Structures are given as C-alpha cells and as structure tokens.
Amino acid sequence: MKIVKEGDKNKAVCQFCGLQSITYALRDVPFSDNNGVVRNILAGICDKCDNVVSIPRQSTPKIKAAYNEVKRSAEYRVPAHFIDILSLASNRIDDEIGDTLSKPLLLYYLHKLNTGVISSSRLKELLASELASAPSTKRLSLKITERTEKELSSVVQKSGLQNNTDVIKGIILKIYEDIVQPKTPKHIKELKSIAATFG
Amino acid sequence: MGFNDTKTKAIKCLEAGDYDHEARQHIDVKNLFACGQVSEEDVIRLINKTKGAQYEKSPHHFDKSVMVHIFKPMHQNATWYIKFYFIEPAAMFISVHK
Numbered sequence: 001m002k003i004v005k006e007g008d009k010n011k012a013v014c015q016f017c018g019l020q021s022i023t024y025a026l027r028d029v030p031f032s033d034n035n036g037v038v039r040n041i042l043a044g045i046c047d048k049c050d051n052v053v054s055i056p057r058q059s060t061p062k063i064k065a066a067y068n069e070v071k072r073s074a075e076y077r078v079p080a081h082f083i084d085i086l087s088l089a090s091n092r093i094d095d096e097i098g099d100t101l102s103k104p105l106l107l108y109y110l111h112k113l114n115t116g117v118i119s120s121s122r123l124k125e126l127l128a129s130e131l132a133s134a135p136s137t138k139r140l141s142l143k144i145t146e147r148t149e150k151e152l153s154s155v156v157q158k159s160g161l162q163n164n165t166d167v168i169k170g171i172i173l174k175i176y177e178d179i180v181q182p183k184t185p186k187h188i189k190e191l192k193s194i195a196a197t198f199g
Numbered sequence: 200m201g202f203n204d205t206k207t208k209a210i211k212c213l214e215a216g217d218y219d220h221e222a223r224q225h226i227d228v229k230n231l232f233a234c235g236q237v238s239e240e241d242v243i244r245l246i247n248k249t250k251g252a253q254y255e256k257s258p259h260h261f262d263k264s265v266m267v268h269i270f271k272p273m274h275q276n277a278t279w280y281i282k283f284y285f286i287e288p289a290a291m292f293i294s295v296h297k
Contacts (some may be wrong), residue, residue: 001215001216002215002216002217002289010219010286010289011286012219012221012286012291013221013259013261013262013265013284013291014261015223015224015261016261018261018262018264019262019264019265029222029225029226030225030226031225031226031228031234032225032226032227032228032229033228035228038226043222044219044222051224052222052223052224052225053221053222053223054219054220054221054222054291055219055220055222055226055233056219057216057217057218057219057220058216060220060233060235061235063226063233063234063235064234064235064236065235067226067228067234067235067236068235146236
C-alpha cells in the first residue's frame, strides 16, 4: 500500500482552482452533513487556495471510526399511545430512571430480533392488531449510530416489513406484549441489569 | 483509453492502494467508500461486474482536461455508482454509492 507523508506532493482537481498541485498536511475534515469531524488526518490541500481537496487512502480507518461513532437523528411517526407504552415499560423495569430506558429498550429488542433470539415474524402480526390501529400523530426522535441503522435494515428484510418505522412500531407492540401486559414482564432479570448500569 | 483498459487500471490502483478519495472541503457521507462502509474488495467486485453498457465518461465539472469515468453496475437489485479519474499513475475516487 502506498503511504503518503506530510509535505508530499500530488495533483488533484480542486473545485475552485481546477487541476492543481496539492500538498499533504494534517487537517480536521468535517462530514458533509455537519454531523461530526474527523480530527487531525492527512489531507491533500490545494496549493493555490488552501482548501481540502483529497484524502489519502491511509486516512480511511480513522474516517470509518469517526463515521461509525457519529449518531444521526432518526424520526419515526407513531401513534400517541406507543410513546406511553415505552414509558410504561421503562417504568416497569426501573421506576427510578424510567424514561431513560426507552431507547435502550428499543435497541435491546432490535438486537434480539436481528440475531434471531426473538422471531421477527411476530412483528407483522402485531402491526395488524387492534392496538396498532391509530393515526401516527407523534414523532419518536432517536439519535442512532450506523450500526443501529444496519440492524434496522436487516430486521426490515428478515421480517418482510416495509420500512424502519414499521419495525420500530412492531417492536413497541412487542414490548407491550412482553413487558407491559403480563403480570411478570419477560426478560426482566436481564433488563434490570441493564437499568442498573445507568447508575 | 477504452472500457476494458479503464477497468483494469482502476482495479490495479485499488489492489495497490494507489488512490485518494476526492474531498470537496468535507467528506461526503454518501460516499460509502470514503467513509469506510465499503471495502476495496467490494469496489473491485463491483468494477468487475460492470458491463460495457454500464460505463460512461465525461469531463470533470471543475476541469475539462480531466476525464471522469463512471461505472454503474447492478448488484443485489441496486444500481451502484463508481466515479473516479486518473492522476497518473494513481486514481482519485470521487464517490462510490448506490
């Protein structure tokens, strides 16, 4: 693999100056969606206008790490009572930290579905139930990582559902079935241990 | 340079690690290659899949003396876009996305 050093020269097309000579130097380079910056990586800098024009191959691992760490906002439209279900379930697990558990609970179920511990076919059945039939008037906002996005896509495929929103809605209904509805919530030991990590 | 030569040369650059990612003041999150979400092996596989009818070239928007090559292979029911140019002897990948 070719390795470049600070001060090495190359050529590249700069968006302001056209084909130019560039010099590799250390820079902080932001992502295009303003959601994070990759700090202190070698970048090809236009010798004319001093803008970042290229990134050498060797900087990719640092970019990948920063990209995977960045959380992106995702919004899902759900019926109002779905937010209540999450709140009730969280409080059943630990009434001291309550709603703080809503997102971890969703991710817990998402992971169990993705790894096949919980069957994803149940989600479709739950979405056809009476409890699911209400207009989606509320917005559930989550900051999620690329890894979570991939798990969502995987569960969409495995479950035969249409999109991420349906998966989230299905999970909330499954949470109702497992945690809110029964006398003794399912997975309670494991979930209480997770709650304990919130200090 | 014809389609087959362009394919061969692009693959050689990837195998040798002899390339940069274009970055217009920032790292484009849609560029899955620059963000490390697809590997060199993935891109080589996509390039190998590309047929002649899925190749086009056109002058770079910011410098017409530079020819940009675009491969558009189909993979798993999606059309992928691999855009790059050569800065001898290396390649500059503008984007790899679907």
